Each structure stands twice: as structure tokens, then as C-alpha cells.
Amino acid sequence: MIPEKMKAFQFVGKNQVGIFDVPVPELKNENSILIKNDAAIICNMTDTHIYEGAHEPNGPSGWDMPLPCTQGHESSGIVVKKGSAVTNVDVGDRVALCGWFESGSFAEYTMASGGYIKVSNSMPAEQAALVEMLSCVYLIVDQVFTIGESVVLMGAGAAGSLGLKLVKAGGATKIIVVEPHEGKREYAKANGAHYVIDPNSEDVAAKVSEYTNGKMVDVVMEFSGYAESLAVMNSCVRRGGKIGLFGVCPHPTTVNMYDLHMNWATIVTAGYKRGYTEYVQEKAVEMIEAGVVNIDDMVTHRIKLEQIEEAFHMIQKGEENIRKILIEFE
Numbered sequence: 001m002i003p004e005k006m007k008a009f010q011f012v013g014k015n016q017v018g019i020f021d022v023p024v025p026e027l028k029n030e031n032s033i034l035i036k037n038d039a040a041i042i043c044n045m046t047d048t049h050i051y052e053g054a055h056e057p058n059g060p061s062g063w064d065m066p067l068p069c070t071q072g073h074e075s076s077g078i079v080v081k082k083g084s085a086v087t088n089v090d091v092g093d094r095v096a097l098c099g100w101f102e103s104g105s106f107a108e109y110t111m112a113s114g115g116y117i118k119v120s121n122s123m124p125a126e127q128a129a130l131v132e133m134l135s136c137v138y139l140i141v142d143q144v145f146t147i148g149e150s151v152v153l154m155g156a157g158a159a160g161s162l163g164l165k166l167v168k169a170g171g172a173t174k175i176i177v178v179e180p181h182e183g184k185r186e187y188a189k190a191n192g193a194h195y196v197i198d199p200n201s202e203d204v205a206a207k208v209s210e211y212t213n214g215k216m217v218d219v220v221m222e223f224s225g226y227a228e229s230l231a232v233m234n235s236c237v238r239r240g241g242k243i244g245l246f247g248v249c250p251h252p253t254t255v256n257m258y259d260l261h262m263n264w265a266t267i268v269t270a271g272y273k274r275g276y277t278e279y280v281q282e283k284a285v286e287m288i289e290a291g292v293v294n295i296d297d298m299v300t301h302r303i304k305l306e307q308i309e310e311a312f313h314m315i316q317k318g319e320e321n322i323r324k325i326l327i328e329f330e
Contacts, residue, residue, distance in 0.1 A: 002024060002034070002080055002081065002109075003024060004023060004024060005021050005022065005023060005024065006021070006022060006023075006024045006107055006108035006109050007019055007020070007021060007022075007107065007108055007305060008020055008022050008070045008104075008106065008107035008108070009070065009071060009072070009106035009107065009305060009308050009309075010022070010068045010069060010070050010071070011050055011051065011067065011068065011069050011070075011071055012067060012068045013053065013067060014052070014053030015053065017051060017309060019305060019306055019308075020068075022070075022107075024108075024109045025102065025103045025109060025110070025111035026111070027081065027082075027083050027111060028102055028111060028113050029083060029085075029113065030083035030084045030085035030086070031083050031085050031086060031113045031114075032082075032083045032086070032102070032111055032112065032113040033079050033081065033082045033083065033086055033089060033095070033111070033112060033113075033116070034079070034080050034081040034082070034109060034110070034111050035075075035077035035078065035079055035080065035095060035097065035109065035110045035111075035112065035116070036077050036078050036080045036108065036109055036329075037075050037076070037077040037105055037107065037108060037109065037110055037329050038076060038077050038078065038125040038328075038329050039075060039076050039077075039125035039126055039128070039129040039326055039327065039328060039329070040072050040074065040075035040076075040105045040106055040129060040326070040327040040329075041074040041075065041129045041130065041132075041133070041299070041324050041325065041326055041327070042072075042074075042308070042311055042312070042315070042324070042325045042327070043073065043074055043133070044157055044158055044315050044322070044324075044325075045159075045225050045247065045248050046073070046248055047071055047072065047073075047312075048312060048315050048316065049248065049250045050069075050071055051071070051312050052316075069104060070103055070104035070105075070106055070107050071104045071106045072104040072105035072106035072107070072110075072327075073097065073098075073099055073100055073104065073105060073115075073132065074097070074098075074105070074129055074130070074132040074133055075096075075097045075105035075110065075129050075132075076094060076095065076096050076097065076119070076125045076128030076129040076131070077094070077095065077097070077105075077110065077125075078092065078093070078094055078095075079091050079092065079093045079094075079095060080109075088118060089116075089118050092121075093118050093121065094118070094119050094120070094121045094123065094125075094128060095116040095117060095118055095119065095128075096116065096117050096119050096128040096129065096131035096132065096281070096285070097110060097112060097115060097116050097132065098115055098116065098117060098131060098132040098135060098276070098281050099115040099132065099276050100115060106305065106308060106327065107305075108305075108329060117131065117278060117281040117282065117285065119131065119285055120289070123285075123288070123289075126299055126326060127288055127295060127296075129326065130288075130295050130298055130299075130324070131281060131284045131285055131288070132281075132284075133158060133159065133162060133298075133324070134162055134284040134287065134288065134293070134295065135276070135280040135281045135283065135284035136159070136246070136270060136276065136280070137159050137162040137163050137166060137246065138166060138280055138283055138284055138287070139270050139271065139276065139280045140163070140221060140244040140245075140246045140268075140270040141163055141166045141167060141170070141221070141244070142280075142283075143244060143268050143270075144219050144221065144242040144243070144244035144266075144268060145166075145167055145170060145172070145219050145221075145242075145244075146218075147170055147171035147172075148171055148172075148173055149172060149173065149217075149218035149219050150172065150173050150174035150175075150176075150212060150215075150217040150218050150219070151167050151172050151174070151175050151176065151217055151218070151219045151220075151221065152176045152177075152178060152208060152217045152219070152220045152221070152233075152236045152237075153167075153175065153176070153177045153178065153188075153193075153221050153223060154178045154220065154221065154222040154223055154224050154229040154232075154233055154247070155178070155179060155222070155223035155224030155225075155226075155229060155247060156177050156179035156181075156184040156185065156187065156188045156193075156196075156223075157184065157223065157224070157322075157323065158298060158323045158324050159223045159246055159247070160177070160179070160188075160221075160223035160224070161184075161187065161188070161191065161298070161323060162293065162295070162298070163221055163223055163246070164177060164188055164191055164192060164193060165191060165192070165293040165294065165295075166293060168191070168192035169292050169293055174194050174195075174211070174212065174217070175192060175193045175194050175195075176193065176194065176195045176196070176197065176207075176208060176211055176217065177189075177193040177195070177196045177197070178196075178197045178199055178204055178229070179196060179197075179198070179199075180198060180199055180200045181318070182198075183321050185198065187323075194211075195207075195211045199228065199229070199232070204232045204235070204236065205232060205235035205236055208235075208236045215238055216236055216237055216238040216241070217236060217237060217238060217241065218237075218238060218241050218242065219237070219241060219242050219243075219244070220233045220236050220237045220241070220242075220243045220244070221243075221244040221246060222243070222244065222245050222246060222247050223246050223247050224247045225247030225248045225249045225250075226247070226249065227249060227251070227253035227254070229247070230247075230249060230253050230254075230255055231253070231254060231255065231256065234255065234256050234259035234260045234263065234265065235256070235259055237263055237265050238263070239262075239263050239264055239265075240263070240264050240265070241263065241265050241266075242265065242266045242267075242268070243260075243265055243266070243267040243268070244267075244268055244269075244270070245267065245268070245269045245270065246270050297323075298323050298324045299323070299324045299325075299326045300321055300322055300323045300324060300325070301314075301322060301324075301325040301326065302325075302326045302328055303325060303326070303327055303328070304327070304328060305327055305329065308327060311325045
């Protein structure tokens with residue numbers, strides 16, 4: 001039986017958040033479904049930016065987000081109600097929620113008219129909740145990487161770690177990871193990185209030159225979203241190489257356009273080629289089912305909904321052993 005009320009973590013305004021008792025969403029129209037969530041994952045960058053107020057109305061991102069809003073866009077759950085026009089899922093099916101929909105997934109129930117994909121009921125909730133992140137990382141890797149190329153990955157958090165696993169599976173000849181946290185560098189080495197660089201103590205471009213005999217790399221993928229990383233990425237790519245932007249930097253930053261121009265480099269954002277469509281979501285599901293990438297070690301912390309603000313504080317402090325924080329529902 002679907003209750004009238006549910007608990008939801010809502011963003012009200014900068015530094016104003018909380019767990020609220022709110023009505024369970026009604027179906028928006030005949031194309032909508034209602035999902036009872038069993039797992040949701042915090043996006044270390046976007047969700048934290050929202051929590052910090054970067055996406056509030058008239059905020060620096062220009063993203064006009066209505067308030068209050070329930071956060072969360074990486075989750076999985078079971079369909080408990082559907083509109084009369086819905087034919088791609090049935091009540092009782094498991095779905096992975098991917099991207100933005102009418103009500104966020106840091107709540108016991110989510111209503112969506114799109115942005116979901118049916119997965120096997122035998123797929124663990126944790127894996128299904130990771131479909132969104134894997135599909136997004138696949139999108140940027142697919143655009144800029146080809147088998148046999150050398151790669152620099154800026155950042156070894158959750159997204160960078162998945163990027164590492166994808167380029168390794170895809171036949172990268174040399175993988176260099178740039179990451180300030182020792183624990184994450186060790187994880188990168190254990191998962192296929194040939195070299196790791198600490199940007200706090202080493203000259204990134206000089207080390208990339210050393211590791212490539214002065215040739216630099218075919219591809220740079222920026223996963224961190226930090227201005228310091230964006231400033232150095234152009235110096236690591238070879239002439240005619242490619243740069244893929246995945247990390248979200250919510251503030252104005254400086255990029256050396258001279259280096260970009262002189263390197264004849266191509267630079268693309270994650271959604272350039274296909275956008276965040278069902279195609280990449282299907283690819284993510286297929287890769288999980290086929291065992292192309294092992295995602296079982298991506299979740300490092302498990303919490304309840306009531307602990308979510310504490311989890312954001314952990315992310316803000318930069319605790320180095322965090323890849324993904326999973327919210328478990330009853």
C-alpha cells in the first residue's frame with residue numbers, strides 16, 4: 001500500500017536543508033511512474049554543489065532550480081504505480097533512475113515521466129543505482145578515447161575511477177592518473193594505472209612528458225572539476241589530441257587557450273555527442289551484466305537517509321577514501 005506521506009531530504013536554500021515529511025508524489029500524467037526507492041547514491045560533485053547553493057535560483061550556475069527541491073539523481077527502485085500510457089515497465093519491475101526527473105531520489109518515493117531504464121530484477125539495487133554514473137562516464141570516454149591510445153585522467157574519485165576501468169577495458173596503452181590523495185592514487189595503481197602523479201608535490205606536465213618520452217598523451221579526461229586541474233590539462237595533451245570535460249566546476253576559472261590553440265586540440269563536454277540518452281544507459285547496463293567493468297567496489301560508505309547531511313560534510317572535507325556513498329532505504 002502506498003502511504004500518503006514520505007520522508008525526503010530537501011534543499012530549501014543555501015545552508016538550509018533537512019529531512020521533511022512531504023506528500024508522496026502523484027503521477028504527473030499518463031506517462032509517469034512512481035518508484036519506491038531502495039538505493040540512492042550521492043553525486044560527489046553535482047549534489048554537493050546543490051547542497052552548497054551553487055545551483056539555487058539566480059545562483060552562479062544560472063540553473064533556475066525551483067525551491068524547495070528533493071535532491072538526488074542516481075538511484076534504483078521498484079515501480080509501484082504507473083500511468084495508463086506507460087508500456088516499457090510494469091508494476092513490480094526494477095528501474096535505474098538516471099539524470100533529472102520530476103522529484104528527486106533522496107526520498108522514499110520518486111515520480112518520473114522519463115530518465116529511467118528497466119533493469120533485471122535480479123540486478124542488485126546497489127549496481128542499478130550506479131547505472132547513472134557509469135552511463136555518464138561511458139559517454140565522455142566513448143567520445144574521446146580509441147583503443148591503443150595513451151590517456152591522462154585528472155582525478156581518481158568515483159567518476160575518474162570508472163573512467164580508469166573503462167579505458168583499461170578498452171585497450172589503453174598508457175594510463176596516467178593525476179590525484180592529490182594518496183589512497184586514491186593507490187587505488188588507481190591497483191586498478192590499472194601505469195603511473196600516478198601527485199599534483200601537490202609534482203609538476204604534472206613535466207611528469208607526463210617524462211612518462212611519455214616527451215610525446216605527451218593522446219587523450220586527457222578531466223574528472224575532478226577543480227580549477228587547478230582545468231588549468232593544467234592543456235599542457236598534457238599531444239598536438240592534435242583530445243580533451244574530454246566531465247568534472248563540473250561551478251565557478252569561473254582560467255584555461256590557457258594559447259596551449260589549446262597551439263596543440264590543435266579538440267575539447268568536448270560529456271554530453272556533446274549523444275547527450276544523456278537511453279542509449280548510454282543501455283550501454284551501462286550491458287557492461288555491468290557482461291562484467292566489462294567491476295563496479296562492486298565503488299560504494300565505500302552506506303548510510304540511512306537521516307545521515308545524509310553528515311555524508312555531505314564528509315565529502316566537503318575531502319575524505320580520501322570516499323568513492324560513492326549509498327543511501328539505503330527500508
